[in-house]
Amino acid sequence: MRLDKFLCETLGVTRREATILLRRGEVTVDGNVVKVASIKVTEASRVEWQERYLPMPGPRYFMLYKPEGFVCSHEDSNNPTAFVLLDEVNMDKLHFAGRLDVDTTGLVLITDDGQWSHRITSPKHKCEKTYRVWLEDAIGEDYADQLAQGIQLRNEKELTLPAKMEVVDFANNELLLTISEGKYHQVKRMFAALGNKVDQLHRESIGRIQLDETLEPGEYRALSNEEIASIV
Numbered sequence: 001m002r003l004d005k006f007l008c009e010t011l012g013v014t015r016r017e018a019t020i021l022l023r024r025g026e027v028t029v030d031g032n033v034v035k036v037a038s039i040k041v042t043e044a045s046r047v048e049w050q051e052r053y054l055p056m057p058g059p060r061y062f063m064l065y066k067p068e069g070f071v072c073s074h075e076d077s078n079n080p081t082a083f084v085l086l087d088e089v090n091m092d093k094l095h096f097a098g099r100l101d102v103d104t105t106g107l108v109l110i111t112d113d114g115q116w117s118h119r120i121t122s123p124k125h126k127c128e129k130t131y132r133v134w135l136e137d138a139i140g141e142d143y144a145d146q147l148a149q150g151i152q153l154r155n156e157k158e159l160t161l162p163a164k165m166e167v168v169d170f171a172n173n174e175l176l177l178t179i180s181e182g183k184y185h186q187v188k189r190m191f192a193a194l195g196n197k198v199d200q201l202h203r204e205s206i207g208r209i210q211l212d213e214t215l216e217p218g219e220y221r222a223l224s225n226e227e228i229a230s231i232v
């Protein structure tokens with residue numbers, strides 16, 4: 001692919017704007033400043049603009065360790081969007097493949113591939129999400145059974161789909177909950193329906209994609225091909 005076409009697609013600029021960036025010496029290919037628009041770049045080329053790596057145009061997939069205090073939307077009048085934690089070009093093309101509440105931490109997937117994210121968020125696909133939950137009050141002995149049978153949430157017609165619960169620490173009111181749908185505030189509403197209250201909520205996995213333990217809150221990384229392909 002020609003370098004100017006590559007810049008148009010990755011940076012969302014016009015051919016003329018790409019030529020200006022090149023003339024200014026803002027673009028390097030394999031470490032060398034390149035000003036010629038017609039040179040060819042391939043998968044093997046490392047193209048940087050203003051010292052920022054530009055991947056080959058194509059779908060992008062990331063995992064983010066969302067900290068508390070950030071929202072999963074492009075704009076919010078009260079809180080910063082989690083998008084500010086990403087340093088990528090063409091941010092307006094990216095979206096969250098399933099949201100977390102402002103006070104929930106953990107795994108968030110971000111992509112520009114709408115079909116892929118649909119397989120995560122659509123109730124039809126029943127993609128499992130696992131949350132670590134800390135409750136305010138003691139874990140009831142009948143919780144696991146009730147969650148497996150389905151819970152009647154306020155203002156919903158249907159029971160929730162069967163969910164799996166595993167106690168982590170009784171003394172700490174800590175458990176793991178796996179659900180396969182994503183209704184608004186679902187986990188908080190499930191425990192409210194059981195007469196309890198979620199104190200802290202953290203998402204550990206989506207399908208077979210686990211939150212990378214090497215990431216600190218606020219950090220992100222590209223997904224591996226294996227992780228991308230695991231969402232079916």
Ligand code: URA
Pocket residue numbers: 099100101102104184185186187188189201
């Ligand atoms: N369920 C909730 O209640 N909140 C979240 O952020 C995610 C699932």
